Amino acid sequence: MKKTMTIVLCLVGVLACAACAKAPSAEAELPSAPAQTQAPEQEKTMTKKVLVAYFSQSGNTAAVARQIAQQTGGDLYRIETQTPYPSDYSTLLDQAKQEIRSGAKPALKGALPAVQEYDVIFIGSPNWWGTYAPALTSFVAQSNLQGKTVVPFFTHGGGGMQNCERDLKKQLSGATVVQGAAFPGRAGGASESALNDWLSKLGF
Numbered sequence: 364m365k366k367t368m369t370i371v372l373c374l375v376g377v378l379a380c381a382a383c384a385k386a387p388s389a390e391a392e393l394p395s396a397p398a399q400t401q402a403p404e405q406e407k408t409m410t411k412k413v414l415v416a417y418f419s420q421s422g423n424t425a426a427v428a429r430q431i432a433q434q435t436g437g438d439l440y441r442i443e444t445q446t447p448y449p450s451d452y453s454t455l456l457d458q459a460k461q462e463i464r465s466g467a468k469p470a471l472k473g474a475l476p477a478v479q480e481y482d483v484i485f486i487g488s489p490n491w492w493g494t495y496a497p498a499l500t501s502f503v504a505q506s507n508l509q510g511k512t513v514v515p516f517f518t519h520g521g522g523g524m525q526n527c528e529r530d531l532k533k534q535l536s537g538a539t540v541v542q543g544a545a546f547p548g549r550a551g552g553a554s555e556s557a558l559n560d561w562l563s564k565l566g567f
């Protein structure tokens with residue numbers, strides 16, 4: 364009887380140890396579960412086709428556009444007017460003011476990109492008199508952006524965003540316009556950290 368009890372106790376001990384040994388490995392697998400559910404979402408963002416369309420008179424917005432294209436794997440498209448803007452700064456200021464006041468849509472140069480092929484379209488402009496440049500007015504008017512996800516970005520000379528995003532949203536009424544950004548205009552583009560913070564909030 365004593366021998367039988369000893370065998371039974373040993374068996375209980377062995378089974379308990381087996382259960383203990385199994386428990387940690389089951390728990391150890393838990394942290395990997397969220398990673399498995401996150402991966403397809405991340406892949407979905409990474410596989411989105413991105414276009415970065417921009418107007419830039421003196422190169423600052425072009426520099427930011429290149430950074431965005433590099434970070435997102437997007438295609439770059441430079442919006443250009445058929446008639447170049449004057450190189451004299453005060454003449455440029457006057458012409459831009461007059462065009463913005465009259466709601467001008469200057470004729471654009473070259474064929475426009477096939478926006479229907481893209482999932483996300485970044486649209487960039489310098490801040491001109493507190494709003495976006497007339498070349499962008501023309502671009503938006505001539506592109507079918509209905510139902511598209513549009514991300515506005517701007518460069519400025521100290522005024523910040525002002526009415527740039529608000530005005531562009533009005534013109535893009537049929538599109539989903541997500542949180543844009545305005546960066547201080549610099550030949551070297553936006554600060555890496557400001558740009559990456561913004562892009563990561565957008566899921567890039």
Ligand SMILES: Cc1cc2nc3c(=O)[nH]c(=O)nc-3n(C[C@H](O)[C@H](O)[C@H](O)COP(=O)(O)O)c2cc1C
Nearest residue numbers: 419420421422423424489492493518520521522548
């Ligand atoms: C016609 C004109 C109007 C401008 N108006 C403003 C303005 O209202 N507020 C501001 O912060 N910067 C203003 N700027 C400065 C530009 O936004 C800034 O230099 C920008 O980075 C230029 O971009 P780009 O090099 O891509 O042309 C203006 C510049 C020009 C040429």
